[in-house]
Amino acid sequence: MADELDELIGFLSDRNPQVRGAAADIVRGLTGGEDGLRALTARADSALPALLRLLASAGGSGSGEAAADSLVNLSQDAALAARLVALGAVDAAMDVVAKRGGEQPALARRLVMLLVNLTHVESGVAALLQVGDEKVQGLYVAKLVRSFCRSSSDSEAEEDIFEYVASTLVNISKVEAGRRILLEPKRGLLKQIIRQFDSTNQLRKKGVAGTIRNCCFEADTQLLSLLSLAEYLWPALLLPVAGKKIYSEEDRSKMPLELSSALSHEREVVEDSEIRQQALEAIYMIVLQDGGRRSFWSVNGPRILQVGYEDEKDPKVMEAYELIGSLLVGKGEDVQDNKKEQGEKPQ
Template sequence: MADELDELIGFLSDRNPQVRREAVDIVRGLTGGEDGLRALAARADRALPALLRLLASAAGSGAGEAAADSLVNLSQDAALAARLVALGAVDAAMDVVARRGGEQPALARSLVMMLVNLTHVASGVAALLQVGDEKVQGLYVAKLVRSFCRSSSDSEEQDTFEYVASILVNISKVEAGRRILMEPKRGLLKQIIRQFDSTNQLRKKGVAGTIRNCCFEADTQLQNLLSLAEYLWPALLLPVAGKKIYSEEDRSKMPLELSSALSHEREAVEDSEIRQQTLEAIYMIVLQDDGRRSFWSVNGPRILQVGYEDEEDPKVMEAYELIGSLIQDAKYQVRNISKDKAFAGQTFT
């Protein structure tokens, strides 16, 4: 078996395109199981470079898609992901997506999925951010955001760039990534926030996680965040506003983007992680004086008060309560919203 696998890997570099195609199809099948992955990982020194070469050389043959699928499966292992980064997999993926993504959406989708795996390791994040080269730093990220925001689909199978949402979460976990996303001249965060209206849950969850991560910079980047308030507050507050119709009095104290959305019943955001992430983002913003003032200006306390009344998830409730405690500690006037819930609703006089 070992000799057969070595021979198979050799066929990945055969001069005959048909032989390469048949070999990579078999490799793709092997990566679908633990035994195959383990065997190929033991031969990573030969298998990984051969698969990367197929990405660039197999335009239109189908071999590129099979190679990309194989690399997606292999790169789920952190050690193999790091080796792929060292072999230039990030550059290779971005190059192929740029040149052939429009003609081969399935190939582009697989390569984006591979980039998700590669950005789970620090070296992959650095490579995608192009850290160390000021002339091109952030270029790959800008290209991915542009593709992410220009393409969408109601059918998840056809949404070529939906997994960019997960890449954005990964790179926004580090300061360098947040800095690139929040740089005003690039305008990337604004584009990302506007994707929160997507019906695609992967996109929505990725946007929520990215915003939340960027809010870790609220102490130094608050004005950049608040410059996007028109888009930021609806993205953060609507998921935690509950399903009730808000009174005309409540809505009169909100900007149009919020008051319009809260003037009718809505479908609840079922994903509790999204609700928790948006609340954590709000918390980091209202830690700052200007952030609290902005939160108050959109009637945010009332929105959280109403939303909390219908919340049942303990972790999400705790996130609501943390904001309530923060504002209470900041000496804002508070009142209990119910006898059996600990969150304090806020009103200002």
């Protein structure tokens, strides 16, 4: 069996494209089971480079998709993900997505999924951020955000090629370097990302919420950058936690148009409690700052949380409401300690 597997891996580099394609299909099948994954992991030194070469040379054939599927399955193991990063997998994936994504959407979708796995490891985040090269730093991220925001699909019959960018953005926003790139005013990336919160795609919505939440860990040093997006930021954070009631005219008169209009009629509530909790955690980190509290009061934020709390059933989300409430009432003597307890770390 061992010799047969070594021979199969060798076929991934065969000159005949039909042989390469058949081998790639068999390898993909092996990565779908634990035994196959173990066997291929033991031969990672030969299997991983061969699969990456197949991505680059596959052209319009299906062998590229098979190789990408195999890499997605293998990269769920953190050690293999790190080895792939060291082999240049992030660069390879971005190169194919940029050059052939339009012609091969199925392949592009798989490679975006691969990037999610690769950015679960520290080296993968650094590679995607292009840390260390100031000339190109953030270029990959900007390309992904552009594709993410331009290619959404709300049609069930159509695959959303770039929806998994949402998960990658959460991963890179866990580190300070990633948050700094996303918050850089000249790039305008966070503004583009926030506007995707209106998507009906739950993966996109959850990823955007998590990314915003992580970026708010920079509120103590990047408050002006965050509040420069207040027109988009406050609706994205407050509407998910506003409950389902129609707000009174008096309440709405103290809100900007983006909020007052949305709260003047019945609307679909955000069912995902994790999204509601992330929104509240982001709000908390903003209102820890004096300028953040002033901005929050200016949009009648406290009233929105008061009404939203009345409809909330989830204990963890209720606790997040209450933490903000205690901060607003007396600002609390142990604000910074609360920040550590509530915010913990980007996730």
